[in-house]
Amino acid sequence: MSDAGVTTVSSNGVYAFTKPNRDSITLLAGLGVEGDVHAGVTVKHRSRVAQDPTAPNLRQVHLIHAELFDEVARAGFDVVPGALGENITTRGIDLLALPTGTRLHLGAEAVVEVTGLRNPCAQIDTYRHGLLKQVLGRDEDGRLVRKAGIMSVVLTGGEVRPGDPIRVELPAEPHRPLERV
Known part of the structure; x- marks a missing residue:
């Protein structure tokens, strides 16, 4: 994982499925991405707000591995960074294999802590029909595998740029596998 890096950063100040790519984003401790609609201490995702608007925001920063875009491209889907609403696109790190509580040091200052898996929703099929099936799979035991990235909270703020x-x-053992948040 020594070659792990940020390929793209994205944010959006309004609710929209995709997020425009930026030259940089600023992470704010305890809040998320400065100026992003999902930043805040309490949950901001519409479906979660409907359930409990006072719940803590465990989904401040969404990360997706660029290798997922490579995988879905082989199935005929053209997906670019930011298109699935992620804030940070990575390459060279198996995000889905990280345990809960992993800390990711991004660039010179920023640190996020992994809280869990993104649960892919039907909006993915609105973006590209049939794509939802590509970002959901089954393991050898038939269990659902969510591939649409991971969620995190900001521990230490800082600027994050492509190329960082x-x-x-890793957290202390025993490691806890990622679950849907």
């Missing part, structure tokens, strides 16, 4: 390195800091 990512350093992985």
Whole structure:
């Protein structure tokens, strides 16, 4: 994972499925991406707000691995960074294999802590019909595998840019596998 890095950063100040790519984003400790509609101490995703608007925001920063775009391209889907609403697109790190509580050091200052898996929703099929089936799979035991990235909270703020390195800091064992948040 020594070659792990940020390929793209994205944010959007309004509710929309996709997020425009930026030259940089600023992460704010305890809040998320400055100026992003999902930033805040309490949950901001519409479906979660409807359930409990006072719930803590465990989905402040959404990360997706660029390798997913490569995978869906082989199935005929053209998906670019930011298109699935992620804030940070990575390459060279198996995000889905990280345990809960992993800390990702992004660039010179920013640190996020992994809280869980993104649960892909039907909006993905609105973006590209049939894509939802590509970002959901089954493991050898028939269990559902969510491939649409991971969610995190910001521990230490800072600016994040394409080309920034990512350093992985695993939590103490025993490791807990990622679950849907």
